[in-house]
Amino acid sequence: MKEPHPQPKPSSYECSSAASLGYIDDPFVKHFIKHSPRRTPLFNRGKSVDMHTDRVPCSPAQPRPDSNPDVRRGLPVIGTYCRIRGIQDTVAKFIDQFSGVSETQVVSLGAGYDTTYFVLKVLHTSYSTLKPSHGMRRMHAVGLNAAPVCRGQAKGKVATRYYEIDFAEITSCKAMMISRKRTLKALLDLPIKGGGLGLSSNGYYLINGDLREFEQAVIPMLVSKYGFKLDTPTLFLSECVLIYLDPQRSDAIIDWITNSMPTASAILVYEQINPNDRFGQMMIQNLKSRNITLKGLHAYPSLEAQRERYSKRGWNHVESIDIATFHDQRVDQAEKSRLASLEILDEWEEFYLLSRHYCFAFAYISTDPRYQPLFSSIHI
Numbered sequence: 001m002k003e004p005h006p007q008p009k010p011s012s013y014e015c016s017s018a019a020s021l022g023y024i025d026d027p028f029v030k031h032f033i034k035h036s037p038r039r040t041p042l043f044n045r046g047k048s049v050d051m052h053t054d055r056v057p058c059s060p061a062q063p064r065p066d067s068n069p070d071v072r073r074g075l076p077v078i079g080t081y082c083r084i085r086g087i088q089d090t091v092a093k094f095i096d097q098f099s100g101v102s103e104t105q106v107v108s109l110g111a112g113y114d115t116t117y118f119v120l121k122v123l124h125t126s127y128s129t130l131k132p133s134h135g136m137r138r139m140h141a142v143g144l145n146a147a148p149v150c151r152g153q154a155k156g157k158v159a160t161r162y163y164e165i166d167f168a169e170i171t172s173c174k175a176m177m178i179s180r181k182r183t184l185k186a187l188l189d190l191p192i193k194g195g196g197l198g199l200s201s202n203g204y205y206l207i208n209g210d211l212r213e214f215e216q217a218v219i220p221m222l223v224s225k226y227g228f229k230l231d232t233p234t235l236f237l238s239e240c241v242l243i244y245l246d247p248q249r250s251d252a253i254i255d256w257i258t259n260s261m262p263t264a265s266a267i268l269v270y271e272q273i274n275p276n277d278r279f280g281q282m283m284i285q286n287l288k289s290r291n292i293t294l295k296g297l298h299a300y301p302s303l304e305a306q307r308e309r310y311s312k313r314g315w316n317h318v319e320s321i322d323i324a325t326f327h328d329q330r331v332d333q334a335e336k337s338r339l340a341s342l343e344i345l346d347e348w349e350e351f352y353l354l355s356r357h358y359c360f361a362f363a364y365i366s367t368d369p370r371y372q373p374l375f376s377s378i379h380i
């Protein structure tokens, strides 16, 4: 018998809130939620762990009622802004590095209602395809500021093929929402095929699949129906996803990449760590009270364990960083000043406590000497 689905929740509320307050540029996330409740600054720079775990409704996501602040104060919070920056900047760097050298593929495992594809696509269209003046008009039309989302990146580029995998209940809703929104649909290259459990267009593939059957079902389907190639440079994304799976199953995915796609593969993971300190225990208790278990948390509980996961499999390079350090070292001073001008954050102590319980891990494996230098200039 199959295990029951985990009960995840997309991070669209937090992204939407962060976008509406100017922390990030994402005009698309609003299409995937009904209302965007205003959050505290801490919330906008972070999100509570239970935001990952509510049931995903099969309609535009509904905001949950605001938690009692006293309860929320005790919950782990991570940097929504840092998370989005880390993910989108890394995807953009990967595509940028390989651009003109090779085709690229991005595979978002458990993509939920993530909008990265659309954000990068509009930037690419605006900057590259259209004349600058048209580009600016187009960006304003969809609500993007002139400053690119990936601040520091001159322009967005798109992967040759961008795959989003999730359960059918998510992909069917997302496909429906995309087909109903002109601004989203306009960013897809023809021909667009949909109307069922997913959607595909030239270069963007929203596919239903169970990651627990990655090798047996998901990969064969990508290869046979959607042009996925095993020797094309590929970035796998797992944003709070692998940690939901039994470690044997998530390891099976990494083993499969190691053995079947060693030519040029990278992975970027964002997930919880440090379950054993007082705060980590509280995080686990909070999840348990909602019938949620992060099955991989104890298997890879630290920055070191996250790195070892890939190094012991022979990957060429691996790095990991917690969100507190990401905030301090990767967000430049000008950007910190911009964020400070948006809202006042008093709860720095809390922010640091919380954000030490979330991390990025980035690793790559490449047997092709042409690709190694390209990968080696990508860092979180």
Ligand SMILES: C[S@@+](CC[C@H](N)C(=O)[O-])C[C@H]1O[C@@H](n2cnc3c(N)ncnc32)[C@H](O)[C@@H]1O
Pocket: 006, 008, 009, 010, 011, 012, 052, 053, 109, 110, 111, 112, 113, 114, 165, 166, 167, 170, 209, 210, 211, 212, 238, 239, 240, 241, 244
């Ligand atoms: C916490 S959400 C994260 C969504 C998205 N990555 C983000 O950060 O916005 C976890 C996602 O993983 C998906 N997921 C969990 N287990 C899965 C599985 N076995 N197969 C496919 N998708 C899965 C869930 O449906 C959900 O959309």
